[in-house]
Amino acid sequence: MSEAGKRNPDCAIDAIGLKTTGAVRYNFGAAELYEEAIRRGEAKLTAQGALVAETGQHTGRSPKDKFIVRDDNTGPHVWWDNNKAISPAEFEALHADFRAHAKAKDLYVQDLVGGADAELQLPVRVVTEFAWHSLFIRNLLIRPQAAELERFVPEMTIIDLPSFRADPARHGTRTETVIAVDLTRKIVLIGGTSYAGEMKKSVFTMLNYLLPEKGVMPMHCSANEGPAGDAAVFFGLSGTGKTTLSADPSRTLIGDDEHGWGPQGVFNFEGGCYAKTIRLSAEAEPEIFATTQRFGTVLENVVLNAGRVPDFDDGSLTENTRCAYPLDYIPNASRTGRAGHPKNIIMLTADAFGVMPPIARLTPAQAMYHFLSGYTAKVAGTEKGVTEPEATFSTCFGAPFMPRHPSEYGKLLRELIAGHGVDCWLVNTGWTGGAYGTGRRMPIKVTRALLGAALDGSLNAAEFRTDANFGFEVPVAVPGVDGAILDPRSTWADKAAYDRQAAKLVGMFAVNFEKFEKHVDATILGAAPHLQEAAE
Ligand SMILES: Nc1ncnc2c1ncn2[C@@H]1O[C@H](COP(=O)(O)OP(=O)(O)OP(=O)(O)O)[C@@H](O)[C@H]1O
Ligand SMILES: O=C([O-])CC(=O)C(=O)O
Numbered sequence: 001m002s003e004a005g006k007r008n009p010d011c012a013i014d015a016i017g018l019k020t021t022g023a024v025r026y027n028f029g030a031a032e033l034y035e036e037a038i039r040r041g042e043a044k045l046t047a048q049g050a051l052v053a054e055t056g057q058h059t060g061r062s063p064k065d066k067f068i069v070r071d072d073n074t075g076p077h078v079w080w081d082n083n084k085a086i087s088p089a090e091f092e093a094l095h096a097d098f099r100a101h102a103k104a105k106d107l108y109v110q111d112l113v114g115g116a117d118a119e120l121q122l123p124v125r126v127v128t129e130f131a132w133h134s135l136f137i138r139n140l141l142i143r144p145q146a147a148e149l150e151r152f153v154p155e156m157t158i159i160d161l162p163s164f165r166a167d168p169a170r171h172g173t174r175t176e177t178v179i180a181v182d183l184t185r186k187i188v189l190i191g192g193t194s195y196a197g198e199m200k201k202s203v204f205t206m207l208n209y210l211l212p213e214k215g216v217m218p219m220h221c222s223a224n225e226g227p228a229g230d231a232a233v234f235f236g237l238s239g240t241g242k243t244t245l246s247a248d249p250s251r252t253l254i255g256d257d258e259h260g261w262g263p264q265g266v267f268n269f270e271g272g273c274y275a276k277t278i279r280l281s282a283e284a285e286p287e288i289f290a291t292t293q294r295f296g297t298v299l300e301n302v303v304l305n306a307g308r309v310p311d312f313d314d315g316s317l318t319e320n321t322r323c324a325y326p327l328d329y330i331p332n333a334s335r336t337g338r339a340g341h342p343k344n345i346i347m348l349t350a351d352a353f354g355v356m357p358p359i360a361r362l363t364p365a366q367a368m369y370h371f372l373s374g375y376t377a378k379v380a381g382t383e384k385g386v387t388e389p390e391a392t393f394s395t396c397f398g399a400p401f402m403p404r405h406p407s408e409y410g411k412l413l414r415e416l417i418a419g420h421g422v423d424c425w426l427v428n429t430g431w432t433g434g435a436y437g438t439g440r441r442m443p444i445k446v447t448r449a450l451l452g453a454a455l456d457g458s459l460n461a462a463e464f465r466t467d468a469n470f471g472f473e474v475p476v477a478v479p480g481v482d483g484a485i486l487d488p489r490s491t492w493a494d495k496a497a498y499d500r501q502a503a504k505l506v507g508m509f510a511v512n513f514e515k516f517e518k519h520v521d522a523t524i525l526g527a528a529p530h531l532q533e534a535a536e
């Protein structure tokens with residue numbers, strides 16, 4: 001048994017009101033959790049020593065099954081148009097039923113921390129039914145030192161019981177799946193799903209609620225730092241490239257998904273990464289690929305071939321295949337999880353309409369407009385034979401995780417951008433040469449070259465044109481990049497089709513932004529895209 005495991009493990013669950021006649025495994029490390037997960041038939045070993053688990057029905061988050069307890073404390077502060085409420089009584093019933101469900105189960109407990117800033121950190125106790133979930137969350141959050149564990153007092157509790165089935169009549173849920181968040185008592189109950197990402201995003205949701213009151217901006221972004229100490233943050237919705245682009249051998253990785261920006265600068269909420277692995281290639285993403293080839297990494301819904309080698313091209317379980325690893329599995333990752341104030345903010349979008357340029361410079365007002373819009377596009381399900389992409393607007397680049405009104409986050413960000421003179425950029429990692437179905441995905445090499453120029457400051461010296469539709473500035477030439485790709489219209493064989501597609505997208509932005517109009521001033525409204533007569 002590990003050193004930490006020698007502490008009375010029952011105390012750890014007692015303290016949060018749980019009891020079980022089963023075993024309680026406290027703060028097990030990777031080796032012990034591997035043995036447990038394999039012994040219990042939860043997971044398998046890959047040929048290279050990673051652990052791989054399947055999640056069954058739920059291979060992604062279930063945002064429609066997420067609920068926040070509406071009480072006197074949260075009532076006035078939560079953005080209820082975006083968050084579903086359950087009553088304190090429904091949560092109580094759920095909590096009691098979770099306790100009953102756990103009463104004879106073996107349970108895994110991890111004492112971890114959210115937030116790399118000592119002043120702002122949130123100690124979290126995570127109790128799971130699955131050993132592999134225990135390893136996942138141990139990889140993802142910050143692992144306290146032994147001395148810190150001795151005096152660990154949890155502020156937040158997560159109980160994750162995938163075999164639990166919620167009862168809509170009794171618990172106020174939509175289905176048997178539930179993610180119930182009590183922001184007041186800092187308890188999250190997860191049932192009816194095995195998707196591990198729910199746990200990490202629960203901590204994110206909690207910090208997104210707690211930190212604005214302390215004047216700290218929580219962000220769905222990755223972050224890294226250049227050799228001159230220049231930090232950059234990369235906002236973006238799922239699949240836009242936060243994880244891929246923040247892993248950059250020339251820069252120190254701070255984190256891949258969730259950060260705070262406070263008076264001291266930027267800090268990671270987490271101690272690990274959760275990377276997409278579909279079609280992962282050693283050539284395009286060597287650092288991330290390497291994490292999948294070693295002991296300790298958790299692969300989720302990745303299919304193995306007969307030799308137990310991961311087949312990253314196999315999306316038969318889901319397109320959302322993932323790997324979860326501690327931050328230090330990336331060479332050149334920060335040991336502190338902290339950096340100074342960002343010099344650059346990148347807003348990532350995967351524009352499947354092929355309308356947006358691969359990079360554009362934003363004014364502070366345009367940055368606020370795009371932050372509140374939170375645009376990306378999803379490619380339609382191939383099985384249905386539909387080729388038309390679907391626009392997604394998710395405010396703050398993370399609406400499912402934002403308990404407060406976007407204007408609160410927007411105000412914080414606006415002040416920080418102004419106060420620190422940050423340069424802002426929009427980067428399209430989506431389609432070029434046409435929309436999805438006609439064009440191709442932006443080569444990662446191109447995106448990296450453009451980002452390199454933005455982050456080292458050289459791009460600011462380029463010649464820019466103003467985009468006719470979006471009003472932002474687009475570089476005309478960048479050393480090392482084929483100039484044609486900078487102007488999306490020029491990459492389309494059919495210019496009229498481009499203009500129609502651009503008009504459609506501008507229209508979608510306008511409709512989406514209506515709900516924010518009364519919350520923003522004229523400067524931000526003036527940064528909205530406007531349809532122009534096309535050139536030529
Ligand atoms: N030009 C590009 N830039 C970035 N990623 C690209 C590009 N072209 C293709 N990709 C692929 O797109 C995916 C980007 O996913 P990534 O994991 O970085 O998203 P994310 O923003 O971290 O999402 P999540 O919040 O869900 O973790 C990767 O699978 C990557 O290989
Ligand atoms: O949490 C997840 O499932 C993955 C993620 O980062 C996101 O969706 O933004």
Ligand SMILES: [Mn+2]
Nearest residue numbers: 242243274275
């Ligand atoms: Mn990611």
